[in-house]
Amino acid sequence: EPEVTQTPSHQVTQMGQEVILRCVPISNHLYFYWYRQILGQKVEFLVSFYNNEISEKSEIFDDQFSVERPDGSNFTLKIRSTKLEDSAMYFCASRRGGGGRETQYFGPGTRLLVL
Amino acid sequence: RKEVEQDPGPFNVPEGATVAFNCTYSNSASQSFFWYRQDCRKEPKLLMSVYSSGNEDGRFTAQLNRASQYISLLIRDSKLSDSATYLCVVNRPGKDSSYKLIFGSGTRLLVRP
Numbered sequence: 001e002p003e004v005t006q007t008p009s010h011q012v013t014q015m016g017q018e019v020i021l022r023c024v025p026i027s028n029h030l031y032f033y034w035y036r037q038i039l040g041q042k043v044e045f046l047v048s049f050y051n052n053e054i055s056e057k058s059e060i061f062d063d064q065f066s067v068e069r070p071d072g073s074n075f076t077l078k079i080r081s082t083k084l085e086d087s088a089m090y091f092c093a094s095r096r097g098g099g100g101r102e103t104q105y106f107g108p109g110t111r112l113l114v115l
Numbered sequence: 116r117k118e119v120e121q122d123p124g125p126f127n128v129p130e131g132a133t134v135a136f137n138c139t140y141s142n143s144a145s146q147s148f149f150w151y152r153q154d155c156r157k158e159p160k161l162l163m164s165v166y167s168s169g170n171e172d173g174r175f176t177a178q179l180n181r182a183s184q185y186i187s188l189l190i191r192d193s194k195l196s197d198s199a200t201y202l203c204v205v206n207r208p209g210k211d212s213s214y215k216l217i218f219g220s221g222t223r224l225l226v227r228p
Binding site: 031033035041043044045048051055056089093102103105108 | 153156164209215218219
Protein backbone atom coordinates (compact mmCIF):
# COMPACT_ATOMS: atom_id res chain seq x y z
CA GLU A 1 0.00 0.00 0.00
CA PRO A 2 1.45 3.40 -0.95
CA GLU A 3 2.35 5.64 1.94
CA VAL A 4 3.65 9.09 2.73
CA THR A 5 7.29 9.11 3.81
CA GLN A 6 9.18 11.76 5.74
CA THR A 7 12.83 12.44 6.47
CA PRO A 8 14.53 12.82 8.83
CA SER A 9 12.60 11.05 11.58
CA HIS A 10 14.33 13.23 14.19
CA GLN A 11 16.14 16.53 13.92
CA VAL A 12 17.92 18.46 16.64
CA THR A 13 18.97 22.01 15.86
CA GLN A 14 20.16 25.17 17.54
CA MET A 15 17.86 28.16 17.84
CA GLY A 16 18.25 30.45 14.85
CA GLN A 17 19.32 27.69 12.47
CA GLU A 18 17.46 26.79 9.30
CA VAL A 19 15.87 23.36 8.97
CA ILE A 20 14.30 21.63 5.99
CA LEU A 21 11.85 18.83 6.57
CA ARG A 22 11.23 16.53 3.64
CA CYS A 23 8.21 14.56 2.56
CA VAL A 24 7.38 12.28 -0.32
CA PRO A 25 3.60 12.25 -0.74
CA ILE A 26 1.68 9.38 -2.30
CA SER A 27 2.43 9.49 -6.01
CA ASN A 28 -1.00 10.17 -7.53
CA HIS A 29 -2.04 12.68 -4.89
CA LEU A 30 -2.59 16.31 -5.77
CA TYR A 31 -3.02 18.08 -2.43
CA PHE A 32 -0.26 18.36 0.13
CA TYR A 33 -0.27 19.52 3.72
CA TRP A 34 1.89 20.19 6.71
CA TYR A 35 0.57 19.87 10.25
CA ARG A 36 2.37 20.10 13.54
CA GLN A 37 1.78 18.70 17.01
CA ILE A 38 3.47 20.19 20.02
CA LEU A 39 4.03 17.55 22.71
CA GLY A 40 0.84 16.95 24.64
CA GLN A 41 -1.25 19.16 22.38
CA LYS A 42 -3.54 18.65 19.44
CA VAL A 43 -2.58 18.37 15.79
CA GLU A 44 -2.67 21.80 14.12
CA PHE A 45 -2.94 22.71 10.45
CA LEU A 46 -0.03 24.73 9.05
CA VAL A 47 -0.43 24.93 5.28
CA SER A 48 -2.07 23.37 2.25
CA PHE A 49 -0.50 23.26 -1.21
CA TYR A 50 -2.03 22.55 -4.60
CA ASN A 51 -0.97 23.14 -8.17
CA ASN A 52 2.42 24.43 -7.06
CA GLU A 53 1.13 27.13 -4.80
CA ILE A 54 -0.11 27.62 -1.27
CA SER A 55 -3.89 27.27 -1.01
CA GLU A 56 -4.22 28.23 2.62
CA LYS A 57 -1.97 28.86 5.59
CA SER A 58 -2.63 29.21 9.29
CA GLU A 59 -1.57 31.99 11.63
CA ILE A 60 1.30 29.76 12.76
CA PHE A 61 2.73 29.73 9.23
CA ASP A 62 4.49 33.09 9.37
CA ASP A 63 7.33 34.48 7.25
CA GLN A 64 9.79 32.06 8.84
CA PHE A 65 8.05 29.15 7.15
CA SER A 66 8.02 28.23 3.49
CA VAL A 67 7.03 25.21 1.44
CA GLU A 68 8.23 23.97 -1.88
CA ARG A 69 7.69 21.14 -4.30
CA PRO A 70 11.06 21.24 -6.03
CA ASP A 71 10.43 18.22 -8.26
CA GLY A 72 7.65 15.80 -9.02
CA SER A 73 7.99 13.85 -5.81
CA ASN A 74 9.30 15.85 -2.85
CA PHE A 75 7.41 18.36 -0.73
CA THR A 76 9.49 20.34 1.76
CA LEU A 77 8.87 22.57 4.75
CA LYS A 78 11.59 25.07 5.57
CA ILE A 79 11.86 26.96 8.82
CA ARG A 80 14.28 29.77 8.19
CA SER A 81 15.31 30.69 11.73
CA THR A 82 14.08 28.20 14.28
CA LYS A 83 12.73 29.24 17.66
CA LEU A 84 12.39 27.15 20.81
CA GLU A 85 8.62 27.07 20.33
CA ASP A 86 9.05 25.39 16.92
CA SER A 87 9.90 22.17 18.76
CA ALA A 88 7.15 19.78 17.74
CA MET A 89 6.27 16.78 15.61
CA TYR A 90 5.73 17.85 12.01
CA PHE A 91 3.45 15.71 9.89
CA CYS A 92 3.16 15.81 6.14
CA ALA A 93 -0.10 14.63 4.60
CA SER A 94 -1.43 14.18 1.11
CA ARG A 95 -4.82 13.75 -0.48
CA ARG A 96 -5.70 12.46 -3.89
CA GLY A 97 -8.26 15.11 -4.72
CA GLY A 98 -11.97 15.21 -5.21
CA GLY A 99 -14.42 16.42 -2.64
CA GLY A 100 -14.48 16.75 1.09
CA ARG A 101 -14.84 13.05 1.75
CA GLU A 102 -11.40 12.27 0.39
CA THR A 103 -9.24 11.58 3.36
CA GLN A 104 -5.73 12.76 4.05
CA TYR A 105 -2.95 10.26 4.62
CA PHE A 106 -0.25 11.18 7.08
CA GLY A 107 3.46 10.47 7.06
CA PRO A 108 5.21 9.17 10.19
CA GLY A 109 6.39 12.65 11.14
CA THR A 110 9.64 14.44 11.88
CA ARG A 111 10.32 15.19 15.50
CA LEU A 112 12.06 18.57 15.65
CA LEU A 113 13.83 19.69 18.78
CA VAL A 114 15.17 23.25 18.92
CA LEU A 115 17.75 23.91 21.62
CA ARG B 116 -14.69 28.10 22.17
CA LYS B 117 -12.68 25.25 20.61
CA GLU B 118 -13.75 24.33 17.11
CA VAL B 119 -13.75 20.60 17.91
CA GLU B 120 -14.29 19.51 21.48
CA GLN B 121 -13.73 16.10 22.99
CA ASP B 122 -13.60 14.68 26.48
CA PRO B 123 -9.86 14.06 27.03
CA GLY B 124 -10.44 10.98 29.18
CA PRO B 125 -8.69 8.72 29.89
CA PHE B 126 -11.32 6.04 29.57
CA ASN B 127 -10.02 3.00 31.42
CA VAL B 128 -12.06 -0.07 30.50
CA PRO B 129 -11.66 -3.86 30.74
CA GLU B 130 -11.25 -6.01 27.68
CA GLY B 131 -14.60 -6.80 26.12
CA ALA B 132 -16.25 -3.59 27.29
CA THR B 133 -18.21 -1.24 25.10
CA VAL B 134 -17.05 2.36 25.15
CA ALA B 135 -18.46 5.49 23.54
CA PHE B 136 -16.74 8.74 22.67
CA ASN B 137 -18.46 11.99 21.88
CA CYS B 138 -17.39 15.07 20.03
CA THR B 139 -18.97 18.42 19.18
CA TYR B 140 -17.94 20.87 16.51
CA SER B 141 -18.77 24.55 16.28
CA ASN B 142 -18.34 25.47 12.62
CA SER B 143 -21.41 24.60 10.59
CA ALA B 144 -19.32 25.00 7.40
CA SER B 145 -17.58 21.73 8.26
CA GLN B 146 -18.39 19.31 5.50
CA SER B 147 -17.09 15.92 6.40
CA PHE B 148 -16.06 14.16 9.52
CA PHE B 149 -13.64 11.48 10.55
CA TRP B 150 -12.32 9.54 13.46
CA TYR B 151 -8.56 9.09 13.46
CA ARG B 152 -6.56 6.99 15.85
CA GLN B 153 -3.18 8.09 17.18
CA ASP B 154 -0.78 5.85 19.03
CA CYS B 155 1.82 7.42 21.28
CA ARG B 156 4.32 9.51 19.26
CA LYS B 157 2.93 8.22 15.96
CA GLU B 158 1.03 9.80 13.12
CA PRO B 159 -2.78 10.00 13.06
CA LYS B 160 -4.31 7.11 11.12
CA LEU B 161 -7.78 7.12 9.67
CA LEU B 162 -10.12 4.89 11.60
CA MET B 163 -13.32 5.70 9.75
CA SER B 164 -15.29 8.40 8.02
CA VAL B 165 -18.54 9.50 9.62
CA TYR B 166 -21.74 9.80 7.61
CA SER B 167 -25.12 11.23 8.54
CA SER B 168 -26.71 7.84 8.08
CA GLY B 169 -24.28 6.29 10.52
CA ASN B 170 -21.72 3.72 9.54
CA GLU B 171 -20.24 0.59 10.98
CA ASP B 172 -16.90 -1.09 10.45
CA GLY B 173 -16.60 -4.29 12.43
CA ARG B 174 -16.61 -3.38 16.11
CA PHE B 175 -16.68 0.35 15.40
CA THR B 176 -19.80 2.44 14.80
CA ALA B 177 -19.79 6.15 14.03
CA GLN B 178 -22.72 8.54 14.05
CA LEU B 179 -23.16 12.14 12.96
CA ASN B 180 -25.92 14.52 13.99
CA ARG B 181 -25.57 17.64 11.86
CA ALA B 182 -28.41 19.47 13.61
CA SER B 183 -26.69 19.11 16.99
CA GLN B 184 -23.18 19.28 15.48
CA TYR B 185 -22.35 16.12 17.34
CA ILE B 186 -20.26 13.10 16.37
CA SER B 187 -19.90 9.82 18.21
CA LEU B 188 -17.80 6.67 18.08
CA LEU B 189 -18.80 3.39 19.68
CA ILE B 190 -16.29 0.59 20.18
CA ARG B 191 -17.71 -2.81 21.06
CA ASP B 192 -15.80 -5.74 22.53
CA SER B 193 -12.71 -3.65 23.31
CA LYS B 194 -9.32 -5.24 22.67
CA LEU B 195 -6.01 -4.41 24.32
CA SER B 196 -4.86 -3.18 20.91
CA ASP B 197 -7.59 -0.53 20.92
CA SER B 198 -5.62 1.43 23.53
CA ALA B 199 -4.80 4.70 21.81
CA THR B 200 -5.96 8.29 21.51
CA TYR B 201 -9.04 8.78 19.34
CA LEU B 202 -9.17 12.03 17.43
CA CYS B 203 -12.38 13.62 16.25
CA VAL B 204 -11.62 15.46 13.02
CA VAL B 205 -13.66 17.78 10.82
CA ASN B 206 -12.85 18.72 7.27
CA ARG B 207 -13.28 22.33 6.28
CA PRO B 208 -13.28 23.56 2.71
CA GLY B 209 -10.67 25.99 1.50
CA LYS B 210 -9.43 27.52 -1.71
CA ASP B 211 -9.06 25.17 -4.70
CA SER B 212 -10.99 22.45 -2.85
CA SER B 213 -7.93 22.12 -0.67
CA TYR B 214 -9.81 21.44 2.56
CA LYS B 215 -8.04 21.27 5.88
CA LEU B 216 -8.46 19.00 8.84
CA ILE B 217 -9.37 20.48 12.20
CA PHE B 218 -8.50 18.13 15.04
CA GLY B 219 -9.95 17.73 18.46
CA SER B 220 -7.54 17.23 21.33
CA GLY B 221 -8.33 13.54 21.43
CA THR B 222 -9.82 11.07 23.88
CA ARG B 223 -7.42 8.60 25.42
CA LEU B 224 -8.57 5.00 25.77
CA LEU B 225 -6.83 2.44 27.96
CA VAL B 226 -8.05 -1.13 27.68
CA ARG B 227 -6.89 -3.32 30.56
CA PRO B 228 -6.68 -7.14 30.66
